[in-house]
Amino acid sequence: MLFLPPMQSFYLQWINQIGFNWTTWFVLTSILIIGWVCWRNSRYVRLINTVPGPEGLPILGNLLELNVGQVEFLRIVHREWVEKHGPIYRGWGGSRAIVCISSPELMEPILASQKLITKGKEYSYLSKWLGACMFLTTGQRWRSRRRLLTPAFHFQILENFFDVFNDQSHQLIKELETAADSCPKVDGSVNVYKILTQCALDIICDSSMGRQVRKREETAGYLHSINRITQIVMERSLRPWLDSDLMFNLSSLGRENRQCVQILHDFTNQVIRDRKKTLNVNNNQTDSGDQIKSQPENSPKRRLAFLDLLIQASENGDKLSDDDIREEVDTFMFAGHDTTATAMSWFLYCIARNPDEQKLLFDEVDEIFEDDERPCTPQDAANLKYLDCCIKETLRMYPSIPGVMRTITEDTEIGGYVLPAGLSVALLIYGMHRNPKVYPEPDVFKPERFLPEHSANRHPYAFLPFSAGPRNCIGQKYAIFELKVVLSWVLRKFEFSLSDPCCPAVSASSEIVLKPVDGIHLTVKPRKPRSIAA
């Protein structure tokens, strides 16, 4: 005893004080072992263990294998285990099981179900930031939010956003020109991911929130906090001891999470305040009872559908509190910029690696726009067929959201296995898109896969960048229009190449959104349409 360090002797004294002896030790251990055996033999665990999966350690399950960075996590969960255990497998993170599904046939019954609409438990890690917003909530609350916001994505409303997409593309071109000029002076490359992230944030603020974000320093903190908060969610989900809010709040990650949430809320509160102020000024000026209806089709006021809808709903029917509005604004700002920024960045990366496909894209934009500086219209977007295939192939290889999660709310049979109520299910979108049984040569960029003649026989659930069923992406059409306008402008003005064609492929990190590790660095060169260049 004399050699015990002070802490240990303190514990022994404490144990003696609470009357600990070997009998107590034996009883406690026996209770733990009996509890564990009962749990192992419970119906819930037995049902889950009928699903194949990687061997795990007692109590820890597969946690040690998954104690890796997000790049490795993506490789193991979406590729290695899918190859080894098939389209449905289970893994254990301590006492928490997750069943992972990666085939169109097995995803369909879950995504198409009107009952299985509850998100996975892990989504609640976002609730300090996003509250009970449409993205996280379920049941009646989700249904009424979805119904309230769906009109904001009606085709006629979306058409009005083309002005914003075109205006912001001009701003982007200026930024790319400046970056391309300084390219040779730096290391010969431009981090297009950084520039496109700012562009995507400007677009969502300008189109849906009525706020033009111009000052870069204003948004820097916001973008950094989003980045960190999505990493924190992933780190937390792999540390079961941080699952409880109490433990998390006491941890350094919890503290950092709180700081990020504060910065994000300050930013969105300011967006809402500004919009309310503008609406009040307009109301006073026109003295009209129904502002939105009285606006001409193309006025900026008319196209600001999203935030205005929320503010109207809060004023008219008392349906939404200020916090409710902020939660939805937070959600749309996040879901509406991070996803499109990564999609555009991976697109440029794919075409830089595939110069033949890039030339075909130049042919298409040159034919449609010639040397005209005119804006991209909805009709142009419909005519940009090859661009459409390239965007889809990018979203296949790099789906902005690599996986979605559901909680099974009632026992459900999938693939011959009964999945018990309460279980979390991960639908591996990235894993399915990279599965050679679904897409032969999955790592090769082949836009022709999406030509109508090649995709007609594909399973309708084989391509799911926007998920599917009742909880699919509400912003899907908005996102595709945005991508087409911005990318067609970028292709009219620049060509892209890898600064070092032999450099290893950029790694993707799974952080809710599939992010390029260290950004995407490309050589950017101005180009002219062929008719002028010739």
Ligand code: HEM
């Ligand atoms: C390339 C761009 C985009 C991709 C790949 C994408 C993908 C997705 C996916 C996979 C989901 C389902 C998530 C889940 O079930 O957990 C989703 C949901 C959602 N997305 Fe998108 N999204 C994109 C752009 C947008 C945009 C631009 C907006 C808004 C302007 C948006 C708003 C939402 C919202 C609000 C939901 C939740 C819908 C609900 O639960 O009813 N997304 N998105």
